[in-house]
Amino acid sequence: MKRRLWGQLLAVVLAAPAHVLQAQSLTGVWQGVETKPGEKHYWPAVLRVQTGKGESLFGVLYQEVGGQPAISVTFQMDGTPTPDGLQLEHVRKLSETGRSPFSGWCAGAISFSYDATEEKLTGHATYRPMLDCDTGEFTFYRIKLKSAATVPAAALSSLRVSGRSVRWFADAELKHPLATGNTYRTRLSKTTTFYLTQGFYPTAESPVVPITIRVTGKAAAPRPSFKPAPVPPAPPRPDTVRPRPVASAPVAPAPVVLPTVLFKLATAELLPESAPALDQLAAGLKARPALRVRIAGHTDRVGEPQKNQLLSEQRAAAVKDYLVKAGVAAERISTVGYGDARPLYPSPDARNRRVEVEEVKEPAAK
Numbered sequence: 001m002k003r004r005l006w007g008q009l010l011a012v013v014l015a016a017p018a019h020v021l022q023a024q025s026l027t028g029v030w031q032g033v034e035t036k037p038g039e040k041h042y043w044p045a046v047l048r049v050q051t052g053k054g055e056s057l058f059g060v061l062y063q064e065v066g067g068q069p070a071i072s073v074t075f076q077m078d079g080t081p082t083p084d085g086l087q088l089e090h091v092r093k094l095s096e097t098g099r100s101p102f103s104g105w106c107a108g109a110i111s112f113s114y115d116a117t118e119e120k121l122t123g124h125a126t127y128r129p130m131l132d133c134d135t136g137e138f139t140f141y142r143i144k145l146k147s148a149a150t151v152p153a154a155a156l157s158s159l160r161v162s163g164r165s166v167r168w169f170a171d172a173e174l175k176h177p178l179a180t181g182n183t184y185r186t187r188l189s190k191t192t193t194f195y196l197t198q199g200f201y202p203t204a205e206s207p208v209v210p211i212t213i214r215v216t217g218k219a220a221a222p223r224p225s226f227k228p229a230p231v232p233p234a235p236p237r238p239d240t241v242r243p244r245p246v247a248s249a250p251v252a253p254a255p256v257v258l259p260t261v262l263f264k265l266a267t268a269e270l271l272p273e274s275a276p277a278l279d280q281l282a283a284g285l286k287a288r289p290a291l292r293v294r295i296a297g298h299t300d301r302v303g304e305p306q307k308n309q310l311l312s313e314q315r316a317a318a319v320k321d322y323l324v325k326a327g328v329a330a331e332r333i334s335t336v337g338y339g340d341a342r343p344l345y346p347s348p349d350a351r352n353r354r355v356e357v358e359e360v361k362e363p364a365a366k
Contacts, residue, residue: 032140033201042066044201071098085112106133119162143209153217165199177265179348268314282326301347313337
């Protein structure tokens with residue numbers, strides 16, 4: 001079913017009375033699957049539940065044929081809460097794709113039990129006789145915040161949600177992944193909305209669930225951006241003195257993290273918000289043509305260490321390529337990758353997918 005149709009249907013539903021606690025606890029979007037005992041076929045599904053008049057429930061059930069998403073159906077569902085869950089009945093078919101004269105969708109009644117710990121609905125369907133319709137088994141999960149909705153500013157906080165195969169994103173368009181799993185450890189400086197999805201039998205109608213975390217207090221002042229330290233001129237040497245060769249270039253004290261230079265998950269592709277910091281770095285390097293730097297690439301501890309090592313080297317190379325295109329001489333920039341060996345934050349955390357810049361003292365001439 002198209003999302004526009006779902007919005008039109010919800011517009012006619014009355015708000016639930018405050019005393020209908022069980023109905024309220026089950027409203028929302030559930031994602032899962034229907035199976036039939038003894039059969040290999042399966043039907044990914046999305047169930048949207050809303051309270052209706054009095055103690056009634058109103059729902060929309062979307063289903064696809066597993067492996068054939070072009071074959072789908074959307075049913076209007078009516079029902080009531082029960083002591084341990086809810087009871088839904090198929091009312092009418094709202095839309096259907098891929099219809100065939102030799103097959104059809106089963107309809108009848110579904111009895112669900114609710115597990116509040118896992119935010120899980122387990123349902124048993126009893127269908128009206130048609131073709132080979134008899135029974136079916138449903139399993140649904142929904143994303144719901146299970147940890148505190150308010151955290152202190154700049155404190156390392158564990159955000160925890162329900163759901164299966166959860167992925168966290170920074171944007172509703174799902175272009176900027178942050179983490180996977182039911183727990184995300186991060187530090188927030190302001191109220192932030194995350195956008196979550198489930199990988200448990202996804203469909204064309206799978207929801208993106210926004211989770212907003214409020215922040216109290218004030219965060220510490222941000223770390224200053226990278227400014228290359230001035231290089232003092234080398235003292236004059238008598239012509240008769242020849243220094244010994246230097247095996248490797250010594251580096252200046254602590255490297256500087258570029259906090260806004262970040263990459264897409266599992267790639268060396270720079271995110272668009274990296275440009276301002278890199279442009280500033282390029283301008284600083286061009287203003288001091290004698291300065292040499294080393295770019296160090298890092299990854300998060302997600303995936304295999306060998307692949308992360310290669311990825312960190314590719315990320316350092318991507319930053320060098322950017323600076324060279326901005327007009328910095330390539331011979332002034334060296335690169336190194338540390339893989340996932342030097343995380344700054346507990347994994348997974350997008351801030352571990354970073355680069356650091358350190359000044360390299362120019363080797364003395366022979």
